[in-house]
Amino acid sequence: MVERICVGAIAGAFGVRGEVRLKSFTSEPSDVAAYGPLWSEDGKRSFTVRLTRPVTGGLGARLSGVETREDAEALKGATLWVDRERLPSLPDDEFYHTDLIGLSVYDAGGVLIGKVRAIYDHGAGDILEIFGPGRKQALLLPFTRAFVPTVDLAAGRIIADPPEETEE
Known part of the structure; x- marks a missing residue:
């Protein structure tokens, strides 16, 4: 399995059309959408992420394949992972x-x-x-x-x- 790094988590549903409240673990929160597809922890599902707006406690986001509030609620607590090679390299004195x-x-x-x-x-x-x-x-x-x-x-x-x- 390709090594993956956790870059975010779904904090819950936001709105009625499948939008989620996304908690970003990246140093610049909006970067979470820039790394390409994000994966579920088990690697069985992948999502493209489109940020919609800042919301209390995170970012509003649309995930591919998530169309309804029920779909979004079902993902509450799920972590989102990115393939390690998609992350930028760091200077010598910085570490993931x-x-x-x-x-x-x-x-x-x-x-x-x-x-x-x-x-x-x-x-x-x-x-x-x-x-x-x-x-x-x-x-x-x-x-x-x-x-x-x-x-x-x-x-x-x-x-x-x-x-x-x-x-x-």
Whole structure:
């Protein structure tokens, strides 16, 4: 199967003619419609997307094959995926979140801290959630050069410099 990346989700129906409320996971929300066909998570359905207007909590969109409100409601909660090669390449110091999740995180001395379990962005920058052996709770670490000086995707690891009071 071709590797795919989740770029959006259907938040529900909008209107009576099959329009959906689309939540975009792309850095520029309207880009979700520019990547070509989007796929269901299982890869069984594909959709062309035409954005219609901004709506509360996302974007109004028309999806190919979705003609009625009932069709749109049936897709609520569905995620939308794009073939990875359709995404733009990134500069050396930028990463797709999906590439960071699961990477092992080590401190500067080579001691394993844990693995990246999730990435959050609440508006002030990305936060890595790191969980690993011996931890009672997840370590939340700002994804900045000060705290994460090295990301080596080829080696599958991150070197981090967490504040001492957060280490367990």
